[in-house]
Structure formats: structure tokens, C-alpha cells
Amino acid sequence: MTSQKATNITWHAATITRRLREEKNGHRGVVIWFTGLSGSGKSTLSQAVEAVLFERGCHTYTLDGDNIRHGLNKDLGFSAEDRHENIRRIGEAAKLFADAGLVVMTAFISPYVKDRQMARGLNPPGDFIEVFCDCSLDVCEDRDPKGLYKKARRGEIKHFTGIDDPYEAPPEPEITVHTDRETVEESVATIVTYLEDTGYIAKGQ
């Protein structure tokens, strides 16, 4: 070592707990789990919520296809077993982020009630907010942002949710946003208001 060492290192054998992180951040850690058809606005909405929360000083992160499919879950395909494991790992990763004190959003179709319940069950009670992006198949297919519906209709993609694989709507989501007839701002307001009303973040924070 040629450089001078940091001085005034004090360490009281303290473990930094979730509570301490939350106190410092000024908000609670929580998983916001977006679910809905492809094209229902999950990614758009999660990014918009993240932007609003970030401006209000909250610490946030989003898990989505971009950073999960080519990373943590790149070994998984689309068999029933792999789809289940895909959701399990996303649920476990999200749990770690909530424990780290962040508001973590997940944006995946996650079509099956059972898998979403499993992801919820991984987390402590109250740590999991399910947001149903309720959008008709017609509207999603009309938007078709990635051209996936066209491919599915041509049979180039099999087991595509909404076409030849079912989407199971949440029976009791904490929040439903009607992304086929609301603006993004309206949906964001619904979610942020929920977070305020339930004490995850401070009002007007």
C-alpha cells in the first residue's frame, strides 16, 4: 500500500438491517409486481412510476426482460418448468431488492395465478403489491410494440400468451390499472396514491 489508509474507521459490530436502510431512505422497501398481456404497458408504466418516485427521492429499480432474460435467467427456455423457474428467480431477486430497502418493480407477463402467488409467498406479508395492467387483447394486439402478436398469429411463435396460451387475470390484485383507457399519467397516479395511502412512501414526498 502506497496510499494513506482511510482514517477514522469505526465499526461497532453493527449489522446494517433493512430497517436502518429504510429509515435512511425515508420510504419502505417493497416489490411492485406488474402483470398483464404483452403490450399492456407493464414496462412503460414501471419506468414511469420509477421516474416519478426517483424525482421524489425514492430508491428504485426495475427488473424486466432486458436485464433478466439475458442475465440471471439466460439459461431458461420456455417450457412450463422453465417458466415457473423464471418467475421464481425474479421473485427471489425482487425480494433481495426489497430487503435492500428499494422500491423494486418487476415487469413480466407472468400469466399464471399460481406462479404469481408463489412469487408473493416468497416475500414477507405486505411486501408484495400486484398491479394488474388490464388491457384488452384487441388493444394489445393493435399496439403490438414488438411485432410478437403478428408472429404468433402466423404461427412463428408458439405458446404466446393471449393467442395460444392463457393469461390468468389476478383475482385480487392490490391495484388494477386500465391501460387501454387511461393515460400513463393516470395509471401512475393510481399507483403512487396507493403507495402513499398505505404508507410505503410519504405523502407528497
Place this chain on the structure above:
Amino acid sequence: MTSQKATNITWHAATITRRLREEKNGHRGVVIWFTGLSGSGKSTLSQAVEAVLFERGCHTYTLDGDNIRHGLNKDLGFSAEDRHENIRRIGEAAKLFADAGLVVMTAFISPYVKDRQMARGLNPPGDFIEVFCDCSLDVCEDRDPKGLYKKARRGEIKHFTGIDDPYEAPPEPEITVHTDRETVEESVATIVTYLEDTGYIAKGQ
């Protein structure tokens, strides 16, 4: 909805990037990868570094056996393949935390050079700091905090690193701490000084 919605929701289609998060946090996101024998002080040291950084206002998290083995990696055993996958997932999870702007520490034996290089390679250059907790086997076995060496010597645990499985010391770690002849405070100071000198955190932050 019976409650009033959050007002002044503004959203400019902004994506919250890593850079924005780092600017807000006042420090860079980075993976600090502790490696060393069982009993070499990886967990103690990572917790101590986390406590010091937390007091200095940094945003931190630690991935260790407690939150990984029974969660994200609970489906993995101790075969060569599973050990490799264990390290891969830890590397991918840590990468997400660094992307989220946190100083994330990992505290796992991670005995093989090849696996640690793989974990390093998952991350962008400069995002991975390998900390070798250099501690003689004698000292580790004497400490034996979990009684694992005794079990391994009695043959009750097979393939135990240092006993009947090799530990491959890092040829070029960013940092080496001699945890068999330094105090925790001294090792912490070495690591925090490195973070300062290389610009991951501000000096005297």
C-alpha cells in the same frame, strides 16, 4: 378508488439510468467480491465494510449464504455443476445491484479461479473488485465458527474447501487483506481506502 389521487404527477418519458442513480447516491455502483476459506472473515468483513459505508451515506447491500442459499439458489446442491451455477447467479444478482447504483458485497468461499473470473466477466469493466481474505488454513480451522472443519475432518462433510477440496487463491485480486494477522478495522481501512483512491466513493465521504 375512494382516496384522492396523488397530484402533480409529471412524467417526461425519462428512463432512470444507472448514471442518474449514482449521481443521486453520490457514489458509484460496484461489486465487491470477497473470497477466501471458510472462517477467513468474509462475512464479518463485508458486514463491517457495509456498516462503515452506510454511516458515510453510501447505499449498500450484502449477498451471503443467509439470503442466497435459502432463496435464489435453494434449488442448487453441491455438485460441480451446481457450484458453478451458484456463483453464476450470485454474479448476475450482484450485477443488478451494481446497476441499481449500490455498493454490493458478496461473501462466499468461491474457491475456483475460473468461477470468479466468470463472475467478473459478467460485469462491465471496473465494476468488480475482488477481495482476497488471505488467512491460513490453520487459523481458519482453529476459529471454525460453524464447526464445519471438525465435521469435515470427521468425514461428515465431503468436498470441504481446504480439507478435501482445493481453494484456489486469486492470482491478481484488486485487494488482499490478511485476516489472520490484521484487525477487522485494519482490513476495513484497506478496502475503504481503495474505494476512495479509485473514485468509487468520495474521500472522507
